[in-house]
Amino acid sequence: MSSLPNRKSFRHGVHPLEHKEETEHLPLERMPFVGRYVLPLGQHIGAPCRAVVRAGEKVTRGQLIAEPGGFVSTSLHSPVTGRVVDVGPHRQGNGQLVPAIQIEADPYSSQQFRERDPVDPFAMGVDEFAASVQRAGLVGLGGAAFPSHVKYKLPEGKACERLVINGCECEPYLTCDHRVMVERPAEVVRGVSILAEKLGARGAWIGVEMNKPDGIDSLRAHLPAGSKITVAPLAVKYPQGAEKMLIKAVFNEEVPAGHLPLDIGVVVNNVATMACLTDWFDRGQPLIERALTVAGPGVDRPANLIVPIGTPIRDVLRHCGINRDTRQVVMGGPMMGMPLATLDAPVVKGTSGLLAFTDNMVNHPTEYACVRCGSCLEACGNFLNPSRLARLARAGRYEELEGAFVMDCMECGACTYTCPSSVPIVHLIRAAKLTIRQRKAKQG
Amino acid sequence: MMAGDPRLLLQSAPFLRRGITTPRLMTEVIIGMGPVILAAVYFFGISAIFVMLATTAGAAGAEWLLGPARPRGRTLKDGSAILTGIVLALCLPPGFPLWMAFLGGAAGICLGKLAFGGLGQNMFNPALVGRAFLQAAFPGAITTWSAQGDIGGFFTVRASNFAAPFMQATPDAVATATPLGLMKFEHQTTPLTDLLLGNTAGSLGETCAIVILLCGVVMAVRRAFDWRIPAAILLSVTVFSTVVWAFNTEKFPAPWAMLTSGGLLFGAVYMATDPVTSPVTPRGAWAFGAGIGVIVVLIRLWGGLPEGVMYAILLMNAATPLIERVTQPRPFGRGAIEHE
Numbered sequence: 001m002s003s004l005p006n007r008k009s010f011r012h013g014v015h016p017l018e019h020k021e022e023t024e025h026l027p028l029e030r031m032p033f034v035g036r037y038v039l040p041l042g043q044h045i046g047a048p049c050r051a052v053v054r055a056g057e058k059v060t061r062g063q064l065i066a067e068p069g070g071f072v073s074t075s076l077h078s079p080v081t082g083r084v085v086d087v088g089p090h091r092q093g094n095g096q097l098v099p100a101i102q103i104e105a106d107p108y109s110s111q112q113f114r115e116r117d118p119v120d121p122f123a124m125g126v127d128e129f130a131a132s133v134q135r136a137g138l139v140g141l142g143g144a145a146f147p148s149h150v151k152y153k154l155p156e157g158k159a160c161e162r163l164v165i166n167g168c169e170c171e172p173y174l175t176c177d178h179r180v181m182v183e184r185p186a187e188v189v190r191g192v193s194i195l196a197e198k199l200g201a202r203g204a205w206i207g208v209e210m211n212k213p214d215g216i217d218s219l220r221a222h223l224p225a226g227s228k229i230t231v232a233p234l235a236v237k238y239p240q241g242a243e244k245m246l247i248k249a250v251f252n253e254e255v256p257a258g259h260l261p262l263d264i265g266v267v268v269n270n271v272a273t274m275a276c277l278t279d280w281f282d283r284g285q286p287l288i289e290r291a292l293t294v295a296g297p298g299v300d301r302p303a304n305l306i307v308p309i310g311t312p313i314r315d316v317l318r319h320c321g322i323n324r325d326t327r328q329v330v331m332g333g334p335m336m337g338m339p340l341a342t343l344d345a346p347v348v349k350g351t352s353g354l355l356a357f358t359d360n361m362v363n364h365p366t367e368y369a370c371v372r373c374g375s376c377l378e379a380c381g382n383f384l385n386p387s388r389l390a391r392l393a394r395a396g397r398y399e400e401l402e403g404a405f406v407m408d409c410m411e412c413g414a415c416t417y418t419c420p421s422s423v424p425i426v427h428l429i430r431a432a433k434l435t436i437r438q439r440k441a442k443q444g
Numbered sequence: 445m446m447a448g449d450p451r452l453l454l455q456s457a458p459f460l461r462r463g464i465t466t467p468r469l470m471t472e473v474i475i476g477m478g479p480v481i482l483a484a485v486y487f488f489g490i491s492a493i494f495v496m497l498a499t500t501a502g503a504a505g506a507e508w509l510l511g512p513a514r515p516r517g518r519t520l521k522d523g524s525a526i527l528t529g530i531v532l533a534l535c536l537p538p539g540f541p542l543w544m545a546f547l548g549g550a551a552g553i554c555l556g557k558l559a560f561g562g563l564g565q566n567m568f569n570p571a572l573v574g575r576a577f578l579q580a581a582f583p584g585a586i587t588t589w590s591a592q593g594d595i596g597g598f599f600t601v602r603a604s605n606f607a608a609p610f611m612q613a614t615p616d617a618v619a620t621a622t623p624l625g626l627m628k629f630e631h632q633t634t635p636l637t638d639l640l641l642g643n644t645a646g647s648l649g650e651t652c653a654i655v656i657l658l659c660g661v662v663m664a665v666r667r668a669f670d671w672r673i674p675a676a677i678l679l680s681v682t683v684f685s686t687v688v689w690a691f692n693t694e695k696f697p698a699p700w701a702m703l704t705s706g707g708l709l710f711g712a713v714y715m716a717t718d719p720v721t722s723p724v725t726p727r728g729a730w731a732f733g734a735g736i737g738v739i740v741v742l743i744r745l746w747g748g749l750p751e752g753v754m755y756a757i758l759l760m761n762a763a764t765p766l767i768e769r770v771t772q773p774r775p776f777g778r779g780a781i782e783h784e
């Protein structure tokens with residue numbers, strides 16, 4: 001364990017301006033219902049789900065509309081009461097056409113979610129628990145959207161000793177996890193207790209960066225006496241929310257490269273996912289809405305919103321007063337998020353934020369030659385040599401790249417952020433990793 | 445409310461930048477050199493300004509004329525050629541003929557940088573290449589040190605500054621030996637206070653130890669360069685020269701004299717820290733600095749020259765790729781054994 005209990009962190013990393021002041025004090029509010037919802041079938045990592053409804057069918061809020069297409073896949077539910085109008089291709093954020101279910105909301109419906117009686121997760125077997133979570137359509141809400149039940153169903157011979165809950169929210173601008181911790185601490189803590197119990201963990205640690213003191217306090221105030229849960233305050237640093245960096249920060253242990261946290265007996269989950277776990281077991285509400293932050297100078301009324309999954313991004317941005325200066329809309333955080341090609345795309349389960357950026361923020365400085373200043377090495381939490389990776393990637397020297405551990409890169413972008421010469425390091429690395437994977441696939 | 449959607453720009457993450465650019469880093473170093481430049485002007489009068497202008501013109505001119513980029517002169521904007529010019533001037537003697545200074549600046553950029561493919565590709569510090577070129581071409585002029593203020597007032601220009609090209613430069617009437625020269629060839633020591641305050645003969649920028657040291661500390665705190673390099677150099681010179689001195693305090697100079705005389709401080713703070721020609725790896729920076737320190741002491745005590753900073757840095761520049769290869773960081777989650 002770290003010898004400095006109050007300044008825990010991983011080594012290296014960067015300190016971008018936080019830009020959280022704008023939204024961190026704004027309570028979560030509900031996004032009003034809109035006319036039409038779009039639910040892509042592949043909004044999680046893994047196999048897409050299979051639609052079980054057809055155009056014309058009536059659906060109610062919370063009703064299953066698509067079932068898992070495999071083990072690494074999850075369920076999908078209607079976010080509104082209304083009518084299915086289309087099951088077919090729809091444009092998603094990156095501009096690609098993907099299969100999606102479109103639902104028209106019933107304008108006369110109260111859109112009240114009909115709760116069911118609580119079920120007791122503690123009475124379930126482990127497999128039953130995982131299956132139940134899959135039925136809830138739960139995924140990691142941090143942004144990666146990895147189906148949660150996959151993490152909860154431990155493979156043979158593996159045990160989860162320690163559960164780590166990610167409350168870092170290390171991306172600038174985003175404050176929705178922060179708000180969940182402040183406003184829904186009881187649900188978060190209950191979710192953590194359930195999960196720790198079901199996984200058989202000897203303890204749970206909620207890592208929260210110290211720029212959220214009210215989040216830390218409210219979680220602590222809801223810990224029952226003698227609880228196995230610890231709230232671990234962490235120094236503020238990017239990318240602390242990356243699983244392996246978080247584990248390093250909390251336990252000062254390194255997950256071996258090429259391995260999963262579970263290989264050292266750790267499971268990591270996002271803090272907002274915990275509140276949804278509680279909603280599922282206590283009220284029967286599947287993942288049909290999520291908290292997200294809308295911010296950036298391109299919107300006049302930044303907000304933390306609870307948005308039904310499937311709401312078109314255009315509607316969310318209009319609700320927040322998108323203005324004419326907007327030049328770029330990013331889904332997720334500004335360090336690892338995705339630029340949107342179209343505002344027709346919907347909010348999906350992994351959407352943690354919508355950021356509207358204006359002119360002065362999208363014009364990055366011109367690129368200069370790498371002056372070998374070493375900043376990128378000191379930014380890289382993975383202790384790679386990003387300047388060398390960028391050079392090799394430009395030259396297309398893939399064997400050497402692999403020897404330089406390019407595949408260890410978590411694509412956090414800290415190197416590009418810090419580079420004084422504006423070398424698009426992580427961009428080059430991403431492209432090189434893709435090529436290497438494709439080559440492997442071809443050979444294999 | 446807007447009519448349509450904005451025309452969305454697609455770039456890839458990250459969307460934020462630290463906001464510190466390479467030209468800004470170069471400017472920071474030039475500003476960080478300001479007090480040293482002022483000290484040079486204070487001690488050596490207007491000649492110092494002339495020499496600096498001549499080298500900078502040579503360096504910038506070469507970059508503009510022969511730089512790789514189109515439109516012409518784009519690479520001037522990164523500021524590195526100007527930095528090279530100023531650094532070169534600061535390691536020349538004040539009475540140095542201006543035409544030679546100009547040539548030195550141009551040679552540094554051409555041979556030291558452009559020949560390798562421009563900024564970031566060069567192996568040797570361009571300013572030092574310029575200096576080495578001058579040393580080889582004009583060995584007489586470059587070792588003619590005049591004492592400060594010895595020729596009247598501030599505005600008095602040293603006659604040798606305006607020696608005509610390719611004529612024999614006539615050394616100033618009052619050529620003076622530098623502290624290191626005195627130390628080496630005449631076994632004479634210069635008082636420490638003189639060394640610290642710059643009350644000695646020497647190159648433009650290398651005489652006033654205190655100013656250089658303070659600037660170095662400020663720049664290190666501001667992260668304008670890798671603080672490990674000067675730290676390693678000073679540490680290794682201190683350790684090595686103390687050991688030698690302890691053997692024979694009569695014969696060998698004291699460590700403090702070693703640290704404060706000649707171009708050591710200037711070289712450690714402004715030349716060895718050139719990021720392009722020093723290792724990027726943190727452990728490599730330590731090795732690089734330590735190597736320079738050892739070579740400086742070796743040359744000064746046992747070599748044929750009174751001063752070895754230039755050769756020490758150039759030698760370690762050459763060793764940089766090798767140092768880097770063996771000091772790559774240990775990737776997160778990988779044991780030392782797995783690392784080829």
Ligand code: SF4
Binds near residue numbers: 370420422
């Ligand atoms: S931060 Fe940029 S300029 Fe500095 S070493 Fe890395 S790639 Fe080169």
Ligand code: SF4
Binds near residue numbers: 385386408410412429
């Ligand atoms: S090399 Fe990869 S892991 Fe390292 S800082 Fe860059 S993006 Fe992050």
